[in-house]
Amino acid sequence: MSMLEIRKMSMFFGGLAALHDVDFEVRQGEILALIGPNGAGKTTLFNCVNGFYNPSEGQVLFKGRPITGLKPHKICQFGIARTFQVVKPLSRMSVFDNVLASAFLRNPTRKGAEDVTEEVLHFTGLWDDRDQLSKGLPLGKRKRLEIARSLATQPEFLLLDESFAGLNPAELDVSIDIIRGIRRQGVTVMIIEHHMKVIMAISDRIVVLNFGQKIAEGTPGEISANRQVVEAYLGEEHGA
C-alpha cells in the first residue's frame, strides 16, 4: 500500500523550477532515501510535503487523501512529522521540555505527554541529557533531538532531512540503529542523505533527484549501477 504519493509535483520560484514533474510513491513500512546533488530540490520536496510550501503544480496524497496546500500543523496532526537539516532546537527549553511540547499533540494530559516523552528520550538515547538546555547540546545530540521531537508527535510517516550530516562514526552507528528501530515500530521513513554508506545500509529504495527532476528510482543495487546517477554525481567524463 502506498503511504505517500507525489503526483506530477512542480515548484517554481520565479522562473526557476526547483521541482519539475516529480512523481513517485513511498510504500508503507519502507525506508525510502531521497538523494541528489546540492540544489537538486530535495529539501524543497520535503517542504512541499510538510506544508511549508504550496507546490505550484501537482498533488501530495497521504494514505490516499490529498494534503496539498494544508498548513504544516494540520499535516503533522494527520501523522507526518519532519526534522530539519539546519536543526531548530527550542533553545531556551530543556531537552525534556522540547520533546514534551511535541508530545502534547496526541496526549493532552500532562501525565500522558510525560510518559511519551520519557519513552522517546530513552529510545533516542537522550534521557541522560533531559535537563540540559537544548542550545548547550553538541551537534550530534541536537540532530537526535530533532528526531526525538518528531517521534513525540507519534507519526506514521517521518521525513528526516540530513539527520546524519556532520556526525562522527560512533554517532552515525547510533543514529542508524535509531532509524532501524523507528521502522520496526511500523513508521514509514523518507530520508534525505548524502552519506552513501548510510543510504546503502538502511534504505529499501532510493529516488534520485537532479535539477528538480527525478532521474532514477530503484533499490540500492540498481541505483549504484545506474549511469545517469553516476554522471549526476561525478560529472560526464567519469561516468563514461
Added chain:
Amino acid sequence: MKKHLLPLAILAVLAGLPLLGLNSYVMHILILTIMWTLAGMAWNLLGGYCGQVSFGHAAFFGMGAYSAGLVHLHLGLSPWWGFLASLPLVALVALGMGMVVLRLRGPYFVLATLAIGEVLRITCENLTDFTKGTLGIMITRTWVEKTHYYYIILGLAVLTFVVCRLIVRSRWGYYFVAIREDQDAAESMGIDTTRYKTIALTVSAMLTGLAGAFYTNYMGYIDPGVVFSLGEISILIIMVVMVGGVATEWGPALGAGIMVILAEYIRSLPLIGVAYQTMFGVLLIVIIIYLPNGLVGDWPVLRRKLLRRGATA
C-alpha cells in the same frame, strides 16, 4: 502544597499590610505597584512566554479604562461595571487585531501593535460626542480612603497570577514557549501557531483591560493622552517586565516595585525630575545590555558577579 507556599506567604504579607496603618501616600505607591504588576504579568504572557513583543498594550489598558468611564457616562451605571463591560470588548478587539497583526513576524508585529495603540488614542481623542475627547471623563470615586482599592487590586492581581501560572504550566504554556523559540519548528510539531498566538494575545489583553478599568475607578479621571499613552503605559509595561525578568513568574512584581518607586523618586529630584522618561530610556538600554533576562531571570549571573566582587575586595 509546598509549591504554593511562597505565593501564599507573599499573599498573607500583602493582605496584612494595610493593618499597619500606613499613610495614604504609601498605600498609593502599593496600589500602583500592584496594578503595574498585574499589567506586567498580562504582558509577560504574550511578550515573555509567547515571544510576541507588543508595544501597544496601552490599547487594552485604555479600552478597559474607557469601558469603566463610558458605562458611567452613557448608561449611568457605576464605573465598577466597567470590569464586566471591558472583558467582551477587549476580547473582541484583541481577536480582530490578532487576525491582522499576528500574521506579521518580528519587528513588523511590534510596529503594528505600536500603531494600533496610537490609532486608538487618536480615535478616542476625536470621537468627542462619545468619549468627550481630550476633555476626558470624570467619575466620582466610591471611597476616599485607599484600603478598599488596595484589596480590590490585590484580588485582581491574585486572579491574574493564578491564571498565568495555570496557563504557563499547561499545554498552552509549552506551546507559547515553543512558538517563541521557533515558529517553523512549532508548526511542524503540530502546533497551530496562529491559534495559540491569538489565545495568548486575547488572554493578555483581557487581563490588561482589567488593570485599565481599575485605573478609572481608582483615579477618578481619565483622558486619552493618559490611558492610551505610548510612553506612560505601553512602554512602562514593557519596562516593568524587562527590569524584573522576561518570562519569569515573579519578574513583573519585582519590576513593578522598582519602576513605581524609581518614577516617584526621580520625579521628586530637582531639575532632572522632569526628564524621568529620558532616564527610563537610559535604564532600559542598560538593562538590555547587562541583564537581558531581567533581575529575576539573570539572578544567578548577578549573584556570581556580586560574590566575585566581594571576594576580591
